Amino acid sequence: MQTVEQVIDSEFLDVRCMLLEIGAMLDRYDRSCDQSPAEASDDHRMDLIYRAILLLSQRDTTADRSERLLNLFSEMP
Amino acid sequence: MQIIQPHYHGIARTAQDYERMAMSGVVAVAEPAFWAGFDRLYPETFLDYFRQISQFEPTRAAQYGIRHFCWVAVNPKEAENPDLSREVMRHMPELFQAPTVLGVGEIGFHLTTPNEEAIFEAQLEMALEHNQLVLIHTPHLHDKVRGTKRTLDVLRNMNVDPQRVWIDHVEEHTIREPLDAGYWVGFTLYPITKCSPKRAVDMLEMYGTDRIMVNSSADWGPSDPFTLQQSVMEYRRRGHSLQQAIEVFHNNPCRFLGQCPKFDIKPIRVETIDE
Known part of the structure; x- marks a missing residue:
């Protein structure tokens, strides 16, 4: 099993990246809804x-x- | 589709990358001078590096029909050594005469230190004096906001033409100010630590395509030249036309880099033929 430090050292940037992608997807969804309210x-x-x-x-x-x-x-x- | 890769570190990549790029439509790359992964000790090491990217690397790319251009500079990280930097800079003007050197880059900030700023300003002055294009690196991760703001402060205090300056590695939190101030900006696509192909296309949809270039850097770290093609595919998948894609991924690099007469690749337009 990895140590606490190993987990955060090896995975912080990966998780940061995944969170950014989630945020970007939610923004994309909201912009689509704004653009086409009828389709929301x-x-x-x-x-x-x-x-x-x-x-x-x-x-x-x-x-x-x-x-x-x-x-x-x-x-x- | 014809693609220009405007920020590409060919010396860190294999011939197979050139081959596959050529097969996927890349017609030209531009290679900025950057950090080698370790701090160099001697000015001569930089000079050989400049010779490599301005003379040798074009011959590698040419084997696959790809035009290769480059930039010369002391990169932000090694600018922390002012004595070494100034000695290297003493030789840069002769490099500006080389047939494939497009300008001064990549310069700017890494940790936004006083030494970095002094060398950044000195290289900007040199670029202005020799009428060179400028390519600016903005810092990574948590240093990006501070470094970008300071970059804009430095530029504001100098008599630069924003149309001749490209501020690279912008993301959602740093794109507005450079664009509003009239500079060109670049999105650098990295698998983990910079922009992703989807987020790049989001920004193209939000900010339009004027004065924006997309690149994948592709250096010796975790990076992939084909994130650029992923971005092209994502842009087309969302319904943007072939000509719109050409505007972003071919014509915009032509427009910025073509301000240097040595970059002689012209914007193109797709036409149908009535037969």
Whole structure:
């Protein structure tokens, strides 16, 4: 198992990159909605994304986030 | 589609990269002088490096039908050594006469130190004195905002024509001020630490295509020359026309780099033929 320092050293930039991509995707979605309000919808998948972000934003929790994310994304619309 | 790779560190790449770039439409690359991954100790090492990028590297690229141009400079990281930098700079004007040297670059800030700033200003003055184009590197990661703001301060205090200055590695948080001030900007596509192909296309859609170039740098670190082609593909996938893609990925580099008469590749237009 990696040490605490090894985990953050080896993965900080990867995670930064992934977070930027998520932010950019949400911005892209919002701009599309602004451009075509008629097409904007309450898409179940966007709800899942925001619930996933909420799940990840909780710091004091158990170390089973991946499992809980996969269960979240297993929910049927 | 014909593509120009305006920021490419060929000395760090293999011949196979040139071959695959040629097969994917790249017709020209421009290679700025940069940090070698270690701090050089001798001015002569820089001079040999300049000889490599201005004389030898064009012969490698030519084997695949790619035109190769370059820039000369003391890069921001090694500008921290002022004595070495000034000795190297003493030889730069003779390099400006070389047939493939387009200007002074990449210069600017790494950690935004007083030494870096002094050498940045000195190289800007040299570029102005010798009527050279300027390519400016902006810092990585958390230093980017501070370094970009200081870059703009330095430029504001000098009599530069913004149309002849390219501020590179801008991202969402640093693009507005350089564009508003009339400079050219560049998006550098890296797999992890700079801009991604999708985010580059987002910015093209948000800010338009005027005075913007896209490049993949492609150096000795984690990088990939074909992130540029990924960006072309993403741009086309979102419905932008072939001509619009050519404007961004071929014609804009022609427009900026073509301000130096040595860069003689002209903008192109796609036409259909009635037969």
